[in-house]
Amino acid sequence: MYDNDADRRIDISEPVMSRNDRFAAENRKFLTDRNIYTLNLISSPGAGKTTVLEVMARFFGPGMAVIEGDVQTRRDAERIERAGCRAWQIETGGACHLDAQAVGNALEHMEMEDGTVRLLAIENVGNLICPSGYFLGEDMRIGLLSIPEGDDKVLKYPSLFSTVDVLLINKMDLVPHLDFDVDRVVEECRSLNPDVTVFTVSARTGEGMEEFCGFVESNIS
Ligand SMILES: Nc1nc2c(ncn2[C@@H]2O[C@H](COP(=O)(O)OP(=O)(O)OP(=O)(O)O)[C@@H](O)[C@H]2O)c(=O)[nH]1
Ligand SMILES: [Mg+2]
Numbered sequence: 001m002y003d004n005d006a007d008r009r010i011d012i013s014e015p016v017m018s019r020n021d022r023f024a025a026e027n028r029k030f031l032t033d034r035n036i037y038t039l040n041l042i043s044s045p046g047a048g049k050t051t052v053l054e055v056m057a058r059f060f061g062p063g064m065a066v067i068e069g070d071v072q073t074r075r076d077a078e079r080i081e082r083a084g085c086r087a088w089q090i091e092t093g094g095a096c097h098l099d100a101q102a103v104g105n106a107l108e109h110m111e112m113e114d115g116t117v118r119l120l121a122i123e124n125v126g127n128l129i130c131p132s133g134y135f136l137g138e139d140m141r142i143g144l145l146s147i148p149e150g151d152d153k154v155l156k157y158p159s160l161f162s163t164v165d166v167l168l169i170n171k172m173d174l175v176p177h178l179d180f181d182v183d184r185v186v187e188e189c190r191s192l193n194p195d196v197t198v199f200t201v202s203a204r205t206g207e208g209m210e211e212f213c214g215f216v217e218s219n220i221s
C-alpha cells in the first residue's frame with residue numbers, strides 16, 4: 001500500500017533518459033560546440049561503408065574525420081588514413097555496435113580543436129539490428145543497403161530503416177547481375193519512414209557519389 005507522501009511516489013510518466021542517451025547528449029554538445037556535423041553509418045558487414053567513406057575522404061579531404069567501429073582490427077582506419085583523412089579506430093572486442101560512451105572516449109583523443117574538421121563520419125560495427133538502438137549524438141543517421149543483400153531487407157529490419165535520415169543503396173553497378181528491385185526497397189522504406197532521403201550509388205564506379213557528398217555538404221553549416 002502507498003500512502004500520500006509525495007516523496008515516496010515515482011512519476012512513471014517522466015521520460016527516463018538512458019545512460020547511453022546521456023553520453024550521446026554530451027557528444028552532441030561537444031560536436032556542436034566545435035561546429036562539427038556528424039554522420040552515423042549503419043549497414044550489414046560488407047555493404048560498403050568503408051568504401052563509401054574512402055570516396056568521401058577524397059571529396060572532403062582533411063575537413064572530414066572518421067571514427068571506425070569494428071569488433072577487431074585497425075584495418076578500416078588504415079584504409080581511411082590512406083584515403084587522406086584522420087581516423088580513430090574503436091575495437092569493441094566483441095560488442096556488435098558502438099555506444100555513445102565509446103564514441104565520447106574517442107572524441108577526447110581525436111584532437112579536433114584546430115577548427116579544420118567540419119564533418120565527422122562514424123562507421124558503426126557491421127550489423128543491421130544492434131546499432132539502431134544506440135544514438136551516438138549524430139546529426140544524420142545513414143542506413144546503407146547493398147544490392148547483393150537482396151531487396152527484401154527493409155521490412156525485415158525495421159528498427160534500422162524506420163530511424164534513418166538517409167537510405168543509401170550501394171553497389172548499383174551490380175544491379176544488372178542480380179535480382180534487386182530498387183523501387184520496392186524505396187517504397188518499403190518510405191512506408192516506414194516517409195521523410196527518408198534516398199540516394200543510389202556505386203562507391204566502386206563513383207556513380208551517384210558526387211550527389212550524395214554534395215547533399216552531406218549542404219547540411220554542414
Ligand atoms: N561491386 C561493388 N563492390 C563494392 C562497392 N562498394 C564496396 N564494394 C566492395 O564490397 C566489399 C566490402 O566493402 P567494405 O567497404 O569493406 O564494406 P563495409 O561495410 O565497410 O564492411 P565492414 O566494415 O566489414 O562491415 C569490398 O570488396 C568492396 O570493394 C560497390 O559500389 N560496388
Ligand atoms: Mg568497414
